Amino acid sequence: MKHYRVRLIHDAETDLKEIYAYIRRHDSLQRAAEVVDALQSVCATLAQFPERGHVPQELAGIDQMQYREVVHSPWRVIYQIDGNNVLIHTILDGRRDVQNLLSHRLTRP
Numbered sequence: 001m002k003h004y005r006v007r008l009i010h011d012a013e014t015d016l017k018e019i020y021a022y023i024r025r026h027d028s029l030q031r032a033a034e035v036v037d038a039l040q041s042v043c044a045t046l047a048q049f050p051e052r053g054h055v056p057q058e059l060a061g062i063d064q065m066q067y068r069e070v071v072h073s074p075w076r077v078i079y080q081i082d083g084n085n086v087l088i089h090t091i092l093d094g095r096r097d098v099q100n101l102l103s104h105r106l107t108r109p
Contacts, residue, residue, distance in 0.1 A: 004081070006047050008088045011105060015091040016040070019075075035075075039091055042072045046079060046086045053079065058099040 008016070016036055023032035046053075053068030056078060067089065069078050074094045080087045090105055092098055 001048065002084075004047050004050050004084055004086045006043055006086045006088065008043065011090050012088040019091065019093075038072060039075055039077065042070055042075075042077055043079075043088055046070070046077075046088075050079070050081050050086045053077075056098070061099075 016039065019039070020032045020036045023035055050068070053070045055065050056067060056069045056076070059065070059067050067078055067080050069076050071077075071094065076092045076094045076098065077088060078090045078092065080089060090101070092101055
């Protein structure tokens, strides 16, 4: 079985920090830590099974087929397989305007 190296790019690291801060502010420190730990675990599982994700429909609609996603509801982890690397590009709340966020983040020059 092929093993991939999972890397969070800067935007995804920022996303995790913002998710943590938001949940901590609006819920609790414990809940914030639980959510971020769960999201990090989801990302780590991509080291063995990155192909399990699917192309996000918002990106398929604009012909950006190189990205995949896995969902840990309501969170969506958007990533790309690049050789032996899995690059986590963003971690978004699926309840937001995902079309606009993905278009802005992943299709910029």
